[in-house]
Amino acid sequence: MPELPEVETVVKGLRPLVEEKIVTGVEIREEKMIAFPKENIPAFKEELIGSKIEAVNRRGKYIIFELNNNKNMVIHLRMTGKLLVKEVKEFRDKHTHVIFSLNDGQEIRFNNIRKFGRVYLIDKNHPEQAGGLADLGPEPLSDQLTVDDFKKLFENRRALMKSLLLNQHFVAGIGNIYADEILFRSGIRPDRTADTLTESEKEKIYHNMREILQKGIIYGGTSFSDYVNAFGEKGSFQEELRVHQRQGEECYSCGTIIEKIKVSGRSTYFCPQCQK
């Protein structure tokens, strides 16, 4: 699933291609991907067509198109979603399920093999209309999130550390890949409970979280199979991974064999020597 660095890369790619463009048409081939307004496709189209895209931003793993009509179009890519900007005449593959035509002859294509991706057209001041958007925890890369703020987030938390980092109410945007990498680089076992962490361990997580997510963005995200940016290009952070999907291989730091376990149902990779 695309995580913060992948979604940020998609947003950065979209900005120069779609900002200041007007939506001139919407084609919906898979109605279930329109999550709000629910079962009212005519209203969705009517409010979207003719609007101008003023900005594209990210919050957690959500992509937010800010429109000039008091609405935001919010897209969650989920498992296999891709947002591509193509010329109308370019080949559309069969997994293109929602198409937004723009006034410059290009179109934004929401391509989604598993059809789990979702589109919401919401009132700007009603983020709760877009699934979990209103309940997200702080942005891990925000200048406003200090190390002390981050440490306060641990109050009354007893979850396993892997689950806590995946919890979008705790912090927004982290998924399975970056959670494993943050915990490895912080020397913390993914199945430790949050209430056992020392102050200095929490600080390590804070700094590693910011460093790794930032680096993920610089590398254009992690591409194992599906993820690509708005231009259809893959990222390269998979070459930087130290534990994720490396089970059975030697740890780069100590040579111990990397293990794979399940934590709260999610595949989790760690070094039993480096992580305590």
Ligand SMILES: [Zn+2]
């Ligand atoms: Zn190790």
